[in-house]
Amino acid sequence: MDDFVPELAEQLEIGYQNELGEFSLQIPASLGNGHVYGINFPNGIGLYTYKCSFKEKTQFRICHxxxxxxxxxxxxxxxxxxxxxxxxxxxxxxHHQHLIAAPLDQETHIINFPANTEVNLTYLEVDRLKFQQYLSFDLHELEPVYYRIFNDVKAERRICQVGKFNMQTSEVLKKIKSSELEGFPRVTYLGGKTLEILSYMLYRFKKEDHEFFSNNIREKDLEAIEKAAKHIEENIAMAATVHDVAKVAGVNTNKLQTGFQALYGKTVNEYIRDVRLSKALNMLSSGRKNVSEVVYELGLSSRSYFSKIFKEKYGISPRKLLNGAQIQEIPSD
Known part of the structure; x- marks a missing residue:
């Protein structure tokens, strides 16, 4: 969020700098010492670094x-x-711990800094809606663990997970902190390092997810759910029922629904809807199809219904997106 550092500066009643999109401020001596940097990239990922100490306990309340x-x-x-x-x-x-945090819609995330303690903090902030639009493929093509995380553009599920980060991540963080690059080389360097940090965390997500499902879901059932998901993707224009999909997968409907909830965090029908919308987003963003062609290709009969569910998810009508408007973040109800 490009307005974070400027708003923080306003709260602290100080100025800030902006160098090619990287915002920075110095903590005033009356409050403590140190600095805060923040930069957001076109892919929806932001990088924020703090090195600061406050004279009194200080609370940052972050909500957009x-x-x-x-x-x-x-x-x-x-x-x-x-x-x-x-x-x-x-x-x-x-020290040396990470926190994965995703607040619910309209929920404030509070970070508390202790008094007289130097805190060296870096965090990535992913705008999941912008990140999804940036991808050159449909979101449902990602593995289930990534689908669950990045598809929640309405913030319906809270995430709060703590762990220790590895030495690879630690080394990248230190390089970011110590970089003396300036100008455009610095911006591109930070962008690359941000993706490198994210890649290490994505690998961790996958590893931990695999361990969880290996211990909690039988391999045969997991294969059936993945077979069902593949069938939906390859036959999205066919209005299949849950019973039809279960038959293809070789499991009963209850087991199918339970498996989809565990693997994707969605019911079968919700997953079908999301696959359609993800494909629609990709086609409309690329300009390959008009709205009527997209509706037909997705197997829908009502253009107005499609426009309604598309706007509910992405905050913009299909026609406006096709005409070149950028997706805006979903407004709160």
């Missing part, structure tokens, strides 16, 4: 009226706590 972000915090030194304002749970973060 329309962006539904996923944040991945990395604490290189010091300590802090994190919480969501609608939850009583307070998560303590110590």
């Amino acid at each position: 009226p329309v962006v539904k972000p996923l944040r991945i915090l990395y604490l290189l030194s010091g300590e802090l706590t994190s919480q969501f304002h609608n939850s009583e749970h307070v998560q303590k973060l110590k």
